[in-house]
Amino acid sequence: MQRFLLGVLAVSGLCLASPRKADAATVVTRAANLDESYDYVIVGGGTAGLTVADRLTADGKTTVLVIEFGQLSNSASITSVRGGIGGMTDSSLQFSITSVPQINLRNRSTPVMVGKVVGGSSAINAMMTIRGTAEDYDRWGGFFGANSSWSWNGLLPYFRRAVNFVPPNADVTKSAKISYDTSFWGNTSSVFAAWPSFQYPASTVLLEAFRGLPGVELVSDSGGGKPGLYWYPTFMDPKVVTRSYARTGHYDGLNRPNYQLLTGSKVNKILFDGTTAVGVTFVAANGRSDTNVTTVKVKKEVIIAAGAIHSPQILQLSGVGPKKLLDAAKIGTVVELPGVGQNFQDHTTLSASFSFRTLNLDPSSDDLYSNVTFANWASSMWSANKTGPYSVATGNSGAFLSFPVISPRAAEISSALTSQNHAQYLPADTHPTVVAGYVAQMKSLASALVSNGTAFYNLVMSGGASSGMLVDMHPLSRGTVNIDPANPNREPLVDYRVLTNPLDSLIMTDILRYTRKYHLDNPATKSFGATEFAPGRSVTTDQQFADYLVESINPSYYHPVGTCSMLPRELGGVVDEQLKVYGTQGLRVVDASVISTIPGANTCQTTYAIAEKVSAILEMLMKTGRC
Template sequence: MNRCLAVTVAALALTSQVCYAYPRGLSTARVLARAQDAEDTYDYVIVGGGTAGLTIADRLTEDGKTTVLVVEYGELSSSPLIQTVQGGFMGMSSPQFMYDITSVPQANLRNRTTPVLAGKVVGGGSAVNAMMTVRGTAEDYDRWGRFFSNHSEWSWDGLLPYFKRALHFAPPDAAVARAANITYDAAFWGNTSGVYAGWPSFQFPTTALHVAAFRGVPGVEFPPDSGAGEPGVYWFPTFMDPHTVARSYARTGHYDPAANRSNYHLLTGAKATRILLEGTTATGVAFVQTPANATSSNFTSTALPTVVRARKEVVLSAGGIHSPQILQLSGIGPRKLLAAANITAIVDLPGVGMNFQDHPMLTAAFMYQNFSVHPSSDDMFFNATFQTWAADVWAVNRTGPFSIATGNAAAWLPFPVVSPQRHASVAAALAAQDHAAQLPAGTDATVAAGYRAQMLAYATALRNNGTAFYNSVLSGGAASGVLVDLHPLSRGTVHIDTADPLGAEPVVDYRALSNPLDVAVITELLRFARSSVMDNPLTAGFAPVELVPGANVTSDADWAEYIADTVSPTEFHPAGTCAMMPRELGGVVDEQLRVYGVSNLRVVDASIIPTLPGANTCQTVYAIAEKAADLIRYGPKNGV
């Protein structure tokens, strides 16, 4: 019998004595060692050298003429922790590459706090994530545009060209694909990006068995390709360069290939403190550079800032946690919050820092007593002979199991499939809710109106088969493991610390399970995880045994207790805090990603996502950035 290992894994009082960068002719593209090495003015200044920021900088500088400075707090690192594909997210294990932020206690999770994981390194989240190369369903992206109109270019059809442009698809090895029955359709992919969607050179045979077992679950579909915009069970690629068998991410795809461009500069170790505004026009960025061996951001409250000007635009790409913070520090945000921090409100924009979303996750684990097909991923833990072989083939030619990241197969299922008996009642309850009552007291009416629009859209999605709500990665082990709620109904906040707005990290509150219907949805996900294994004719021969949460958990009350005890409010996908929605719906940016009430300022990162896609966010952020680059270079098209 194989064993199973369950692994889950005075506010903006900046001194007036600013240090202006020295003008000089641009030299070769390089990492600037000191703030004073930067030019005094660039065409574009981009705050954040992560997934989105590096993509935009690459595209804007392709002409060899447009000058760009990327201001990034993290370092430029080639650490093996980032490069390795084994395990998928080794870089996340190092505090060197992560911000040190912890959420406030979560009232509905036994007052637990949780780490707020965000990449602090050139490449951002793409340098430390699980490397899962997936996108949401077509409905996920159509939903975004419909907050504006039925003719918005923010739609599946409008984004698909940018999904294709964003990645270079490398097909799986033909023999591996045949053995595992991996299907794909290159029509959904491109081949011109420097960021690769590749595949490992090995798949555990047991993974294919997990995939096939879903044919015993009524209603489950099997799309021909992970990029087809359809829910179901399918194989998907990895952010991996097939030539080097190393992580492929924003740095390797959008900075390293541009190293000879004299119009592309990257300044590391520099923390943006505000957007410079003349009236309501963005003119540049103020930042301070990290002292040697600094361990926190408190130096920003006393350090002398440097200013760099932007001739054309400032692009804020600091991510779902820090983009709202920088806007608020700049006087753009909720007036009451800014007043509490003694910051003058230049643009009263109530949605900044609201609408915070992440994917909740938790565990359901089952052991198969008669799982006799070898090898399985459990052998990576328990079979010394297999481990030795895997290490040997990796050392010789970088093939074998060590080329697998988090995994390449998963179920992404709609709610009626997961909950055929209760989906209609849950949807009706959501539609009938007092939506404003689910938000923090005193929430602005526009933000409440936007939340209501989101919940009504979700009520429709809960009733149909076009949106995935359930996710479980199929790792090839003798059990299922982490489950993900792809469309949480609760909304949190990310706000400056009014006691120390410039020196402290933002105050992050997931407000987990603040909408009680999240418990109802997650309960159905857990019940489905159990039934898809324990009541499935295609797994019966494996003699499954439930390990977690345990067969004694049966009633709604039991499930609610288990969820409160164990759910994580984050899959490390912070989003939504500078939402792309109409201003009357609490939006922060318009369809061109321009900040309402401010000229020459855009936000381009996961913070603009109005409602999370039912997928890991990285591929979506690449597509957003590619589309944003076109909006910046060429202006709106077809009314966008």
């Protein structure tokens, strides 16, 4: 029996800290007011783009222009912790993109959630402050060799730099049995990781119920890089109890004339002199792509930080990408890079419904909806001082949870993955270098399936009597994000290609079986009277589970990565270890698209760390006069 699925429990105490507040950096409202050139032009004002812009302009001399499609928004759906994920339901803050029909889901399409606002997806996510395991990050560097700085040890200083950790209140720490280790965290950033002032008793009880299952370990801190059960903080400013995100951490409060932000603008092309990036062209976000084109020049570098959906589109529109695709779109090839838009990954999710009928803990998160007295008390606490149940940010869920799982088929699945003809699970015309990269990834994940250090499974707990969201943290299938050759300037064609690797179905089946075991066959939960509503106890065979997956699976947890992967060029890589685009000069990609294999965690904190690491590289180059 081998362990192949890992996890985390998170919920959140409230302490005070002082956020940076003052005048904002310069907002440019009209393209005509721009300077002719800047040291750096950053395409995308999201999680990574604003982080890099803040760091580069800190000297007061280096000039940076950030070009963002969205607008500055003070919408309560972003700022309010109460409810926590209002931005996910606010269509004005998102691009309108739908995936192509998914063949293995009976041609169902799915929304592609991408933030369209200053702050990017950090403004609309579930505020979960989670890192992957050490193995996740060591895997990235391993594709370059044993001495790569893209590793757990190489990234940990930038995780510390990225987030300001504020411990939970002592009373919450004690009552909920929260553990943490501040050695894994920093305290200098203006992006905060903090805790609510309340936790539901059910969260602690359900966490403790995992202790009796084989292979489950509780670890000291969510940021320690180890698999196991743990509580984690949330992206929240604990002084004012509002969302803490890229805008509040890396834009608000800055007063730097050398840092300019242009909103409502869509970059449609990188300008090259030969293979050197010398500027960009852009149009008004709601304007036609062939009129009112504005050009801005760059002295040092163009940095693309438009995210895993739009960064590959911008490269392809600029002549950097798969030549066959560029030819079909009648775009001249500047640099042939077959990996642009390939290797697309996201966390796969599944709704399964379990309920504990007799989990009689007072209060539970269900009481917000079923107990008028408790709901009124919660509202009064929030109105008075932003404490109580409504300070639990992530959609009023009491806990999110991933943990080690024992699977009797881990070795079998690992062996099957190793022996696959991997090319047959990619599009038929996939370039040999991209195939080679996929083979390398599957070899690494085959080892991870039988190790104790990689998270494959995340279970979302509610802090109440029910739970349901299951997540496969390392899907084996790979998709694509490519321009539409018939209309390259429209939104790209997003194809998750979910379940194209058949082993994903077996892994998700074992995830479901383990979740059933926890709820229904666990001595620690027997007294809670668990009921399985979906898929139902009559579903027992692999084929029955597979049929259920086709109807129920969602190919996205809104964590798109991989489309401009940091891999060796011979493995279909798009950027090198300094995130420079292969075959070009003066051009980098800095966002989640560079992630070659998705970590077993929400991707926001990892994206901050990537941006911090590259910012440090650029700062050093500037100091030594090499940039």
